[in-house]
Amino acid sequence: MAQARTVGLRMTPAQRRRRLLKNIWDSRYMYLLLLPGVLFFAMFRYVPMYGIQLAWKEFTANLGVTGSPWVGWEKFRFLFAEADFWNSLRNTLVIAGMQLLFVFPFPIILAILFNEVRQAGPKRVMQIVLTFPHFLSWVILSSIIANLLGNNGMVNNIIVAMGGEKVNFLMNKAVFRWLLIFSLMWKESGWNAILYMATITSIDPSLYEAATIDGANRWHKVRYITWPGIATIVTATFILRIGSIMDAGYMQVLNLYNPAVYEVGDILDTYIYRITFEKAPDYGVSTAVGMFKGVVNAVLMLTAEFVSRKFNGEGLF
Amino acid sequence: MTAQARGQGALHAGKSKLNRMTFTDVWIMAFLVFFSLLVFYPFYNSVLISITPQAVYIREPFMLWPKALDKSSYQYVFENKAIWSGMITTIQITLIGTAYNVFLTVTMAYALNHSFPGKKFVIAFIMFTMYFSGGLIPTYMMIKDVGLMNTLWAMILPSGVSISYLMVMRKFFQSIPEEVEESAKIDGANDLIIMFRVVLPLALPMVITFVIYYGVERWNEWYNGLLYIKSASKMPLQLVLRQIVQNSQSIQASESMQEAGITPFGDGIKMAAVIVTMFPVMVLYPFLQKYFVSGLTVGAVKG
Numbered sequence: 001m002a003q004a005r006t007v008g009l010r011m012t013p014a015q016r017r018r019r020l021l022k023n024i025w026d027s028r029y030m031y032l033l034l035l036p037g038v039l040f041f042a043m044f045r046y047v048p049m050y051g052i053q054l055a056w057k058e059f060t061a062n063l064g065v066t067g068s069p070w071v072g073w074e075k076f077r078f079l080f081a082e083a084d085f086w087n088s089l090r091n092t093l094v095i096a097g098m099q100l101l102f103v104f105p106f107p108i109i110l111a112i113l114f115n116e117v118r119q120a121g122p123k124r125v126m127q128i129v130l131t132f133p134h135f136l137s138w139v140i141l142s143s144i145i146a147n148l149l150g151n152n153g154m155v156n157n158i159i160v161a162m163g164g165e166k167v168n169f170l171m172n173k174a175v176f177r178w179l180l181i182f183s184l185m186w187k188e189s190g191w192n193a194i195l196y197m198a199t200i201t202s203i204d205p206s207l208y209e210a211a212t213i214d215g216a217n218r219w220h221k222v223r224y225i226t227w228p229g230i231a232t233i234v235t236a237t238f239i240l241r242i243g244s245i246m247d248a249g250y251m252q253v254l255n256l257y258n259p260a261v262y263e264v265g266d267i268l269d270t271y272i273y274r275i276t277f278e279k280a281p282d283y284g285v286s287t288a289v290g291m292f293k294g295v296v297n298a299v300l301m302l303t304a305e306f307v308s309r310k311f312n313g314e315g316l317f
Numbered sequence: 318m319t320a321q322a323r324g325q326g327a328l329h330a331g332k333s334k335l336n337r338m339t340f341t342d343v344w345i346m347a348f349l350v351f352f353s354l355l356v357f358y359p360f361y362n363s364v365l366i367s368i369t370p371q372a373v374y375i376r377e378p379f380m381l382w383p384k385a386l387d388k389s390s391y392q393y394v395f396e397n398k399a400i401w402s403g404m405i406t407t408i409q410i411t412l413i414g415t416a417y418n419v420f421l422t423v424t425m426a427y428a429l430n431h432s433f434p435g436k437k438f439v440i441a442f443i444m445f446t447m448y449f450s451g452g453l454i455p456t457y458m459m460i461k462d463v464g465l466m467n468t469l470w471a472m473i474l475p476s477g478v479s480i481s482y483l484m485v486m487r488k489f490f491q492s493i494p495e496e497v498e499e500s501a502k503i504d505g506a507n508d509l510i511i512m513f514r515v516v517l518p519l520a521l522p523m524v525i526t527f528v529i530y531y532g533v534e535r536w537n538e539w540y541n542g543l544l545y546i547k548s549a550s551k552m553p554l555q556l557v558l559r560q561i562v563q564n565s566q567s568i569q570a571s572e573s574m575q576e577a578g579i580t581p582f583g584d585g586i587k588m589a590a591v592i593v594t595m596f597p598v599m600v601l602y603p604f605l606q607k608y609f610v611s612g613l614t615v616g617a618v619k620g
Binding site: 023036040041046050052054122126127130132135147152158190198287293301 | 342352356357420434442454455462507509539556587599610
């Protein structure tokens, strides 16, 4: 490698260009293999970006995206005066914050507990059960939740049987956010625990043996061996989650919420969806919300990447 | 578990104290079993509702086992034309879509595991889309402008490469020894032949893992359908389910039921539709779980 570099330094520009051309020719099959993927990213990730200009335009269908007149920052001014926008921003941050507080730590606890279980059979069965919901869509899960918590559902019938009053969970502002939190734990805890369990498995078993000989009890081992062993991956996932705090579960909310709980459940993504496809849409305002979210998101993700490099010595991706 | 690890377990068993169920062990087990039952019961309950007659369900909605069986909910679901057309659409999306996903991901990951001029630019080109995207409306306008609206392709083409899967696949290619490729190269094979004939067969377990991941995602497709599909006959299964569940008026007695004087059992039909929709995942999952998990662990444990 070092030798190749010194050879490169001694080459004339013409030689260097010829070598580059030869490298490109030698890599022709690599470019061929890249082509389909690159075309995909160009077509479905980059081309749509031309539509971003709509945030500064008064869109009229017959004039098209490029033909519609410019209106400056009018859409953003309108947006920042909308109470619904601020409400959805607040909900996004509150719900994502609750997820960080409750949904994030639970799989770590699960993984540590699973590591203490030595009966291989029951452990495997429980893991299959716990990871299963991850592979179902929110359409399916919300159908099951609506049935379970509905007016004639099992939960209400138990409440009535115990002498309580029926609760309309899905339309109740006081419980809706908790419904989001618990249903997310139901879906993802087992799956997210796998990541931590795999990391725990890679901890050197001799550490545990040595600790046992030194008289460490179970709690000591969790505190001084298991926890330090997974701390890096926990920090990385935590930073990643902070970086995507503007995502509070679009698909989940879109399937579970209804007008009765917009006040506490409407998040930025569902707000964009609502103003785009309900009533009289203003594409300019919708795009402006998307722009707002996209820019904040990008800044947060770049910060997360920076913080991760600083603390863990490597980037997130 | 390797034979060696099992041997170690036996060694511990010899030291008796380590393998006895202590008080803490019992509590940990109890908690995990309780949580597993909590996760499991809603699915089991849905199955029970779908096979129970309405009268029995109303009397006793908290069931541990079915007191009486009734197949009318499934009959209703299978007489529903929307379910069938949804199933056909979803099968098409799953087959074509998964092939498209895996092809794009594998070719790209393979190339990115080699060095070539401009590689840094290609990586930046891909990574940028993680940080910033056009958003809902711009994507919607683009699908509209290229004439994909209300076609099967609108649900297939926009989801091509998942960047996290791409990274895991590349990491897996990295783990295959370079000598494998080098010796094939000496034999005069070009990169394409090496990839398809030499490396891919070695990477087959990983490729299968991604076939399954993408396949499940495709089976779960509904959102692009919600955005881009206007005609009911082209809706994917999950979207049909969503409409059945969210719109109770959509459940009406069929002709044969009217003749027999039966009122449809709404909850039973909804749950039967749920079970039918999740059936392939439900049946295959326990057998394929090791593939599901392997994709995650390759990506997690950084080498």
